[in-house]
Amino acid sequence: MTARDSMKCLACSLALVTAFALASPKALATGGGIRLLNAEVDLGDRAALQRGAKLFVNYCLSCHSASFMRYQRMGRDLGLSDEQVKKNLLFAGKKLGDQMTVAMRADDAKKWFGKAPPDLSVIARARGENWLYTYLMTFYEDPNRPVGTNNLVFDGVGMPDVLSELRGSQVLRAHAAPEGQEAEGKEPPGPRSVNETLQLERAGLMSPAEFRRAMKDLTGFLVYLGEPAKLERYRVGGWVLLFLVIFYWLCRGLYKEYWKDVH
Numbered sequence: 001m002t003a004r005d006s007m008k009c010l011a012c013s014l015a016l017v018t019a020f021a022l023a024s025p026k027a028l029a030t031g032g033g034i035r036l037l038n039a040e041v042d043l044g045d046r047a048a049l050q051r052g053a054k055l056f057v058n059y060c061l062s063c064h065s066a067s068f069m070r071y072q073r074m075g076r077d078l079g080l081s082d083e084q085v086k087k088n089l090l091f092a093g094k095k096l097g098d099q100m101t102v103a104m105r106a107d108d109a110k111k112w113f114g115k116a117p118p119d120l121s122v123i124a125r126a127r128g129e130n131w132l133y134t135y136l137m138t139f140y141e142d143p144n145r146p147v148g149t150n151n152l153v154f155d156g157v158g159m160p161d162v163l164s165e166l167r168g169s170q171v172l173r174a175h176a177a178p179e180g181q182e183a184e185g186k187e188p189p190g191p192r193s194v195n196e197t198l199q200l201e202r203a204g205l206m207s208p209a210e211f212r213r214a215m216k217d218l219t220g221f222l223v224y225l226g227e228p229a230k231l232e233r234y235r236v237g238g239w240v241l242l243f244l245v246i247f248y249w250l251c252r253g254l255y256k257e258y259w260k261d262v263h
Contacts, residue, residue, distance in 0.1 A: 033192060034134065034138065034152045034153055034192055034193075034194060034197065035192065035193050035194075036130040036131055036133075036134045036153070037130060037133050037134045037137060038133075039129040039130050039132065039133035039216055039219045039220070039223075040216060041129050041216070041219060041220045041223050042220065043223065043224060043230060043231055043234060044234060045220070046078055046079045048216070048217045049078050049217070049220055049221050049224055050078050050079070050080065051214070051217040052217035052218045052219070052220050052221025052222070052224075053074065053078060053089060053221050054088060054089065055214060055218045055221070056120075056218060056221050056222070057088075057089050057091075059162050059163060060120065060162075060218075061091075061100060061102060062102065062104070063102060063104060063117040063159075063162075064102065064117045064118065064119065064120045065099075065100060065101045065102045065119045065120070065121075066099075066119065066120050066121045066225050067099045067100060067101050067119055067121060068099075068119075068122070068225070069099065069100050069121060069225055070096075070097060070099055070100070071085055071089060071090060071094065071095075071096050071097070071098060071100065072085065072096040072097055073228065074089075074228075075089070075096075077224070077228055077231055078224075082096055115158055117159070120222060120225065121225055122225070123222055123225075123226070124219070124222045124223040124225065124226040125226040125227065129219055129220075129222075129223050131153060132219050132222055132223075133215060133216060133219040134152070134153050134194065135151060135153050135154055136163065136215040136218060136219065137194060137211075137212070137215055138151055138152035138153060138170075138194055138197075138198060139151050139157075139161040139163070139164070139167075139170065140152070140169075140170040140171055140172055140198055141169055141170065141171050141201070146158075147159070147160045148160075149164075152194065152197060152198070163211075163215075164204065165204055165205055166204050166206045166211055166214065167200075167204045167206065167211045168200055168201070168202045168203045168204030169200075169201050169202040169204075170198045170199065170200055170201065171198070171199060171201045172198060172199075173196070173197060173198065173199050
């Protein structure tokens with residue numbers, strides 16, 4: 001490849017990166033015609049991560065595994081003792097050193113749901129925290145679906161609404177037609193907000209505010225699962241920056257000392 005060809009390739013690459021950067025805010029801000037909600041994940045909030053872990057174990061782990069994580073590692077990362085993990089987060093027959101897997105066989109899951117539920121170890125890295133949070137918040141009743149529910153950002157989802165007892169049941173507002181069913185001849189509408197599209201029909205065990213907080217906690221835990229080492233980086237990052245500042249001033253002092261007779 002000549003130097004000219006290399007320059008052309010570089011120019012094309014830069015053009016593609018620029019185009020993606022300009023398009024991504026619009027493309028990534030929506031999901032299925034819905035404006036994504038802001039998850040506001042704070043990995044420094046251990047209490048929120050602990051609440052999220054409890055929700056994950058109680059409502060997700062019966063079908064979805066997180067096989068890249070072990071119970072003991074999770075407990076230590078989240079500031080829980082082994083006894084607390086055993087008491088609150090371990091199913092019968094599981095051990096601290098076990099991976100977070102499910103007993104349900106993939107063949108059975110495919111028969112019951114049409115597809116085996118995915119492992120959630122890196123789902124936050126694949127989908128993004130705002131998409132995940134919006135997904136958890138936007139299940140609604142749909143009698144046309146086999147499981148009786150659908151989702152605003154994942155149309156045709158095969159997962160039942162396992163969180164309905166906490167949230168209650170949601171329905172589409174009368175004016176909110178599902179995506180792709182807008183009246184002919186009309187311009188497609190812009191991204192809608194969740195509140196414009198869904199309304200709560202039956203209350204659950206939690207108030208809407210409590211449910212929002214719980215789903216943020218669960219989303220935060222899924223973000224942690226995707227990159228557990230990020231917590232350690234957060235913990236040591238401040239010390240590293242402090243070391244670099246001190247090292248800089250030491251080097252500056254040495255530089256001045258070595259070159260004082262020259263300058």
